[in-house]
Amino acid sequence: MTCDIALSRRTVLAVTTAAALTLLTGCGAADMTKQSSPFANAQGAKTVTLSVQSWVGAQSNVAVAQYLLEHKLGYRVDTVQVDEVPAWDALSQGRVDAILEDWGHPEQEQRYVTDKKTITRGGGLGVTGHIGWFVPTYLVKQHPDITNWKNLNKYSSLFRTPESGGKGQLMDGSPSYVTNDKALVKNLKLDYQVVFAGSEAAQITQMKQFAKEKKPFLTYWYAPQWLFKKVPMTEVKLPAYKEGCDADPAKVACAYPHTPLQKYLNSGFAKNGGKAAAFLKKFKWTTEDQNEVSLMIADQKMTPEDAAKKWVDSHPSTWKAWLS
């Protein structure tokens, strides 16, 4: 490509913004995918950009990784908070270098890892994730048989709220989470109404509020999650999960699977990321570790940085293995 094309493009650009600045970008193609955040690297250090998802567990991963990268490896770390699917997109484009906790996005994996090869698998996080329906444990003490889905209809009046009308309320969370709940309620013929809290923040606030009042509630939730420490909950048994039983989203009538959570790296970063990339590939901890940090952040309201420092200080053997 020649400069002529770039020049003609520039006349178009002049209308929109600083034409002069495009000169700085040089002639030829301007590949957006080679771009980093303008706030990155401001102090002249090596920079890694990590995606933080909106739930606290993901924040814990990133906080610890960030702390170690900054204090032990001398990197500067930027974090970007985006939802899961857009994060895959950003990872593919190189706006983000790594996702540390993914709950399974087969469609995206097919597109970016297998077809386009812009994303590389980074190994397991060491944490197994599970989605399910939960009721508070204080409720189970009163109604021990409530933990079987077959008895849910019997108790639907307990879960009635103004929002669910005459039915029981099954609370779902953020729209970014994987959920089959609407189909499940329908296919299991449950007298329930799915109410979307719309965000995890709203869902947690509501659950805490219910727990404070010792009110009954039924909610979509997932583990590992720090909230279990604050609000003990018991899972409601749904029809057992079998491979492929959730293939058709409209006909799902089984529980959610147990998913080993995965890490993903931008392919370029995985190849050229040096120590940082090697460290992130090795990063692997347990559900307990993650919950410990999550609880510090979400419940004790420590900053992610302080929480990470506290964990790092008390678990040297765990993280030293990641750096070797």
Added chain:
Amino acid sequence: MSTPVFSVEGLWKVFGPKAERVPGDPELTALEPAELRSRTGCTAAVHDVSFDVHKGEVFVVMGLSGSGKSTLVRCLTRLIEPTAGSIVIDGEDVRAMDKARLRELRRHRAAMVFQHFGLLPHRTVIDNVAYGLEIQGVGKSERRARAQEFVAKVGLDGMEQRRPAQLSGGQRQRVGLARALAVDPEVLLFDEPFSALDPLIRRDMQEEVVRLHREEGRTMVFITHDLSEALKLGDRIALMRDGRVVQLGTPEEIVAHPADDYVREFVRDVAREQVMTVRTAMRPGGCDGTEHPGALDPGEVVADAIKVVARSGKPACVVEDGRCLGVVDHERLLGVVAGTEPQKEAV
């Protein structure tokens, strides 16, 4: 009589759909305004107007609001594009001018003073006055110096750095006047310049115009709805109604011989003794003897003559260039005041 500065001939300005067909159609031109509007949806703001403006005179166009006088004065420099007719300035056809030539006309030959002043609120007095020069491309120091001269001329010394918002109405119009004068135009066009001012300030400003005219002898076209202002300032007056000139003449002619009932009604309350001259009031003929103590000039107004006649108690002679033209006595003068004299002559 000198050559006219402005010569307007058969001028039309018609507003409305397909306005250009109206002036040429004898059937339409004969219609009353209301009929014309209902038939065509058009309004003839200026209806077949013709007049000349002579060098050095103050030509007043007077009429009530909606009579078309403001449209007329804007047609002269094509701020409003006329529909038909011709406008000639110093022998040059204004309607044939191209954009550049027209700009030239507006920059150097005709400047206008507006009813609501039309000042630029973000500029100081001196920069407002210099604005016309700035547009012409005059350098900063030169235009400042020239503007300063005109600021002084209109009596605004010391207010150069003020903004229009900090001035009184009268002062603002002085700025407007200075701005028009600063470009040294051949003709000054006034569009009801004093009607937004208080009566006392209006009188001051009228006197200012009279003074300027006396000092510089500049040609002026003056639009007003105020008859006394017209009579006070005008050398000649064109009286407009519904877009037409119903009468054109000196103030005296108009007061003495109204062209129709409309004009008559208009001038009914005029203090005739302030307008009519001795020339009209006198009884023509010789005087007794060659000595004319307390003789009157024929141009003097009747009010002054009354003073002379009342003081001496006897008729006075009217003398021009040492020649006796006639005599006025208290009977003739009272006839003028009462408004009976002209009618008698007209019958």
Added chain:
Amino acid sequence: MATVTASAPRAGLPGVLKHRAAQKLLLLALLAAVLVPLADARWASGSWPHALTVDVSQPLADASDWIIDNRDSHPLFLYFFGYISNAVVLCVRAVYLLLLAVGWAGVTAIGALVAWRVAGVRLAAGTAVAFLACGLLGMWVPTMQTLALMVVAVLVSVLVGLVLGLAAGLSDRFHRALRPVLDTMQVLPAFAYLLPVVLIFGIGVPAAVLATVVYAAPPMARLTALGLRGADKEVLEAVESLGATAPQRLLTARIPLARKELLLGLNQTIMMALSMAVIASVIGAGGLGDRVYQALASVDVGAALEAGIPIVLLAVVLDRITAAAGEHAGEEPQSRLVWLYAAVAAVAVALAGRLAGRLDWPDSWTVNLADPVNRAVDWMTAHLYSGVPVVGGTADWAGRFTTWVLDPVRSGLQWLPWWAVLLLVAALAWLIGTWRTALTAVLAMAAIGVLGVWKPSLDTLSQVLAAVAVTLVLGFAIGIAAARSDRFERLLRPVLDVFQTMPQFVYLIPVVALFEVGRAPAVAAAVVYALPAVVRITTQGLRQVDPAALESARSLGASSTQQLRQVQLPLARPALLLAVNQGVVLVLAVVIIGGLVGGGALGYDVVFGLAQGDLATGLVAGAAIVCLGLMLDRVTQPTERRTKGGV
């Protein structure tokens, strides 16, 4: 719903108009009598007929796939969007590095200096305090990131707005073409812009800046056009009479004469850009908005507030400075020398800060606000949630509001046959406006049906109507009180400022804690957001009532309630109608936010679309919100405002 939107304007109409209103209704009834049986026979009543919908999800999904597949190879991206994107990144980075290089002392000094020269000593002090507060809260770097993004976004918005506004101000045809576009963009909720922009530019700063520009440029364009068109005709004539050329006329008269409007446009652009800066955190804008968003994830109101306060401070300071600049437009120009001295002083401070090695805000100088705030919020929710004697707790209110207001309105709307909804919209819009506004409103409503989101849209509509009703009742009451008491108004002003500029993410958690998940907190959030504008417009309208009319009423011995009822309220009618209109538009803007607290319906769909990268769901729901906005705007927009071309 009719009580809010229609009866208020009708009540004050003189007899002739009433007659005309009756005529319009009659005509509409005739039209309906012919069309309804036809439609009924063809498609049946009830919800929007399936035969009349168009499924756009497949083409949208295809478009989305195409963009993702071609984003790093197609010339359109490489040579056009790529340049834009890179230019944005470069600009933002340049500004950001500059701000960091100047250091906190320098930025504070320069900010205070500009405020001092433009708006006086008090605002200068306020500006300095605001910047220092950002540092004290430990938010210096995020504040600078947001500031860098804002500077670039505002500059571009102003540029784009000026160009469009100039064109619209000078050309009637362009103005006619641009006007409906700007009108539409004005009612678009900010969230609706995010999805398409993200798709093209990916997440990150470029997308955030461009979404901000699209959102913030329209007021600049509108006000520029308004300023150019509203210029004093006689001044322009005077300028022309002196023989000015067209460029001279534009540069020496039209633009300077429009200075007030231009500065007002700048003010509005800045305000809108700032509110967008937070919303754009959802697509990776970084800065303060991102801090708020992250705090939201850990349900930490205190931390959200710590990041929210700098936003409020920035907004208030920038608003006051630009507003002051607008008011002082056309006054004495300031001496250059003073500027020079002040600039030297600012540079000296910046250098001093640099030499002292204190470029970054010192970590030890921060105040922890989060803990006390969280304790306060906990206390509040614990004590207000339920079991408050006599009045009942907020949760009880929310429950009752949902059962007795939201549910009946929703089921009522959804029970109405589709053609009846269209007729209702047509009747309301026509009574208030012209047949054109009625047609736009009906078409917008029909478009919702065609898109196949009839039911969720009516759900959203029911929430909007309920929220508007509550907003108006509260807003008028507070507005009247503020108009009658100067002291109350002074007390109210900072509160309104805070609520108007506080990012909505900050109060989502308390709202849920108080009102439980569902539509009630969505309504509450909308009311909090829309209330300040309604109160302001009401107060202003009442205060601007002709004093002569009030005096004459007083001289006749009217009591103060009589004055209010018989003089002030009727005379302030245009302002009150504007308040209704603004209330509707603002409430709708928060509907998507409501999706985050359980409002469901269209808001949830847009959030879902963003979260899942699902263009089909998100864009269709976004389009439906736009249509609802258009419809509601037309139904509440009195004709007077249109002819005046109000802001």
